[in-house]
Amino acid sequence: MADVVIIGGGPGGYEAALVARQLGGRVTLVERRGLGGSAVLTDVVPSKTLIAAAEVMTKIRDAEELGLHLTGEDRRLDAAVGVDLGRVNARIRGLARAQSADIADRLRADGVRIISGTGRLDGSQRVIASTKDGDESLPADIVLVATGAHPRELDAARPDGERIFTWAQLYDLDSVPERLVVVGSGVTGAEFASAYAALGVPVTLVSSRHQVLPGHDDDAARVIQHVFENSGMTVLNGARAVAADRHGDEVVVRLADGTTVVGSHCLMAVGAVPNTAGIGLEEAGVRLTASGHIEVDRVSRTSARGVYAAGDCTPVFALASVAAMQGRIAMWHSLGDSVAPLDLRTVSSNVFTAPEIATVGCSQADIDSGIVRGLTMMLPLRGNARAKMQALTDGFVKIFCLPTTGIVVGGVVVAPSASELIHPLSLAVRNKLTVDQLAETFTVYPSLSGSLAEAARRLHGHSSEQVLTY
Template sequence: MAAKSFDLIVIGAGPGGYVAAIRGAQLGLSVAIVEREHLGGICLNWGCIPTKALLRSSEVFHLMQRASEFGLKVDNIGYDLEAVVKRSRKVAGQLSGGIGHLMKKNKVSVFMGAATLAGKGKVSVKSKDGEETLTAKNIVLATGARARNLPGLEADGKRVWMYKDALQPPHMPKKLLVIGSGAIGIEFASFYNTLGADTTVVEVMDRILPVEDEEISKFAKKQFEKQGMKIMQKAVVKQLDRADDKVTAHIETGGKVTKHEFDTVISAVGIVGNVEDLGLEDLGVKIDRTHVVTDEYCRTGVEGLYAIGDIAGAPWLAHKASHEGVMVAELIAGQHAHPVKPESIAGCTYCHPQVASVGYTEAKAKELGFDVKVGRFPFIGNGKAIALGEPEGMIKTVFDAKTGELLGAHMVGAEVTELIQGYVVGRQLETTEEDLMNTVFPHPTLSEMMHESVLDAYGRVIHM
């Protein structure tokens, strides 16, 4: 059978791959996309979207428990875990189906199966119907990543879970151990803790949410502890002894190992790139610690072969993958493309309280040699936050004292994952402190705190 020929073949239909395919098609390229499991990838099916649906349920449950504070009466508060999970899966399913529609609309040929690079410009697709060969001058690898499984801490789906198990729990944890306090670990800890699980988080670094600004990490930790979470920092889970109804964790802190019993463990200790069985080594693609090495334009060094998203390294975020997908499609179509700058990509964590940031932390800015001006503003000083019943939080801004450039913004509190975009746009437009100070923010809004934090950095704060 003759090989089917395209201008562009994308391997992987997550938020990097399917976006690259759509943008390529918009620019007049003939595009094929190969996906072995679900359109929408991990993000839509088993990651960003279903976790947000779960967290929304726990947030509403949390508010129901606080009803009397708002002058409301709610009796017999409870939840049905099965129904909560069912809603989450329905949300994911709706969006995954939508990707199929987008592929059709943009005339992207979809091949469901496992892809292998069969040589330069050649992709072999194995599906239940057999094997076929596709050819293209340009190939984009968007195969994503999967959860890291540490020896001895492997998931079994019964008592020790990965994110997929935690999204479809076989039981409600009573006593839960979460290993790892990055975004995934903290979001699951927040969800199950809110639903009443006695939750312990173990983090190997000296603080939780280790990529965030230190002040924000400390603030978030205090809030989690107020909610009853136990947090162990500079701690390592050495081994798990599994029984039918419990898991005994051997946890080392300060050189001493203690045993703790749990009925459920969630492992969230990072990710590894999906680089296996693609035929990358034969083509001479460089791989460093399970990630494909690329330049700023996502080129692999092999002509016509690009890598985007999680497989191409940090930050491991869906919006970074999508942006790289657009950039690579434009590059292939001969347009002027702009590389994605990692420090301009916002990170968002949907725990309670939410955490969001963009740019450099205060410590990183100083380490890079900047003379900094730092502003802060607490939620307690904001009318809208008090009216919402969400007075716990803070916004922190870091400026270059010499030029007024906004180097970084860091937030913890209600809805900060939506607020952060204001600073992202500001950084993209190379806004200075003066522009931000002269901007009129609407009242009453949470966004006013963004203004006040800037004013504070320059000794002009009004409401504090």
Template sequence: MADTKFDVIVVGSGPGGYVAAIRAAQLGLKSAIVEREHLGGICLNWGCIPTKALLRTADIYRNIQHAAGYGIKVDQASVDLEATVKRSRQVAAQLSGGVSGLLKKNKVTVLMGKGRLAGSKTVEVEADGKKTAYSADHIILATGARARTLPGMEPDGKFIWSYKEALVPDTTPKRLLVVGSGAIGIEFASFFNALGSEVTVVEVMERVLPVEDADISALAEKSFKKQGMKILKGTTVTELKKSASEVTATFKDSKDKTSTASFDRVIMAVGIVGNVEDIGLEGTKIKVDRTHIEVDEYSRTGEPGVYAIGDLTGPPWLAHKASHEGVICVEKIAGLKDVHPLEPKNIPGCTYCHPQVASVGLTEEEAKKTGKELKVGKFPFIGNGKAIALGEPEGLIKTIFDAKTGELLGAHMIGAEVTELIQGYGIAKTLETTEVELMHTVFPHPTLSEMMHESVLDAYGKVIHI
């Protein structure tokens, strides 16, 4: 008979869940993980990873179109959409298989089926119509989240897409509407725009990428428009009317003026909601706020022995945040000393559109609200030799410091490879580095990273190359 008693059971195998289960096993805890569909969860199978595979195709195609500028002649390049999607799915499958291997290597028991709380220290797993009860002193809920839908505009798999349909498109739409300009919406807008779609992006807020610093949002919008995207800010979609061959959208702007336009496909990217349904929360002391479970700094819920991590617990909805929460949660369970709570303002965020966007910490607007005197530095890509050599002179790096203490409050970037550069500032924030250490750090030349140095110097009136 299969073993049904564990120290830790994790429900959900996304980047929060599988990392938590592996770390628990490393710490000598007997651990199991429950997964209803794909190991690796949404991120590996339908999110972070396959979207980056698609965007890589878009980057290569974009570079080929500009090959003449680099002295390379290319004739009649085109995109094979079916092959592009196939590669993306292969990448996802490879990584999902990798998670399976990691769980096996660390002796984590995998329970395929739908898991739910079923009384004190018990998880019930349903598979093939059969229910089995498993017990554990510690149960970690990592069931993630799903795309938010709007009444009357639910994805139908044909004309109206969620991120899932957008990842396996059967066509490159001639006219595409993207509703929402957060990371997910803008990444898909960037992908299909590169492939030749006429892309319209609608955003209810007054700027695109609304969680980013205002300077970065402004530069992003300027670049998107230059690439041919149409941006409608301060606008809502009030209706989507489907015909046999297209969708007609009705828009209402901030002055209540309405207009209509027709599209071949619509991508809905208006946020996410936590998967709190049918996981056994009824009758527990677990509190749910707007579809997200409330937890303390160590991921403990109101129910003894039950924890929640990742997208299930609210923003920021990021895979790396979920993974880190999983490690902190398990290390606290195992009784390790010096387990530090996660500091949200030290979590970098990345958007893989073209140009890339990345940030960590407070925006200038948020920093001003603290009442602190600020030192703000900016450095443009056009002032950097490596950026010019790459043919990527478009972009900006911005840093924000507390003028009194020199604390790095925030860093914001737009341009080539900034999703890789941002980690430098992430380390700086974790180490509580001031402007002095950053100024004294020697950055290699020629690199894009030199702009990080120059941005810090600019905040203190010491910039060299502008």
């Protein structure tokens, strides 16, 4: 029986532990905070629970477009609904604890030994677990490092957990901020800005790029920028924050051009740092990148024999789904089961703004640069019958396919619940389906998914010389 020691209990770690037990390994998992890691305790589960509350407020705000209103002197629904952020955050914390406990129960039921403490490598075949009762030496045939990452902090903008926050600290707020400044317009900054704006908070978003969500589909980012600005959010493009200082009940954010932005609270969403320092990696022969991430191959191997890595401590997509798959692949490979290398071309991801952005496969940038020779079809959501019924005007679906075979190689959906709508395109990309196969599959009428079939139909018979954006 192989001894498997896993450092870190996030998605990469706990999913690996389940697979390792399934394959007959003797598994010990060392986790310092709680099962589920940041994904469950301070990141994915909490933020998406907050966003779920914000989505309800968005529906209430837009109800008048559907002909719904209160009777009496003040007829606006949104004016009659308040936000008890203390209760919202209490629910968030409760759900995170419950999810963490469920994961722990499942691991114990499957025979995984859980140690509460921190782990570090002592060579490539031993892990030292430091607990409140002292150190324990754990011999290991296989080691998986899944230590995650933590919010990056600027020296001149140190979070205090009261007025200046990282995304992990926001869930202790008891009341909505009077004015929130969000520094950073990547996924985390955009999601929190969107959620708090929906909850009625005046938000200023400081973006160092020409528009929000740099690195994402440009058409999709343009839609989100438009929605943000139309909702009353102040978006400062090309503005780089260099410091944030607290002055009593205010936070003053200083920009590189010398101007300032004032708010009652400030969220610093300026990236993440891998948790790889001081845990014996380099001493064990594990190579790190310049950013401190662990170098891995497509089956999660590091440069040290018997040592694997998964999740945000590696330079692969920072997604819980990818971390989980990396962890599973590591165990399948190390314990001799059949395994397919990680294929990032089939990964679907989502940005939980309102509307959401979901993507899979190759990107518009790949098509435009010639990396992938393909065709593009984009259909605005406003032409969809179901979208009209729901008073949805912002969003689109976009499909990429190969010009000769029509094989679907990627797609983008910008819509409410895009995270659900992307699945047909994910299946198409994963299974190399053609646009004709996608178009010939029945969709419900009326439905937003009908636009996916319509876009596929419009790609039928086109050559690579034609412009296919509508």
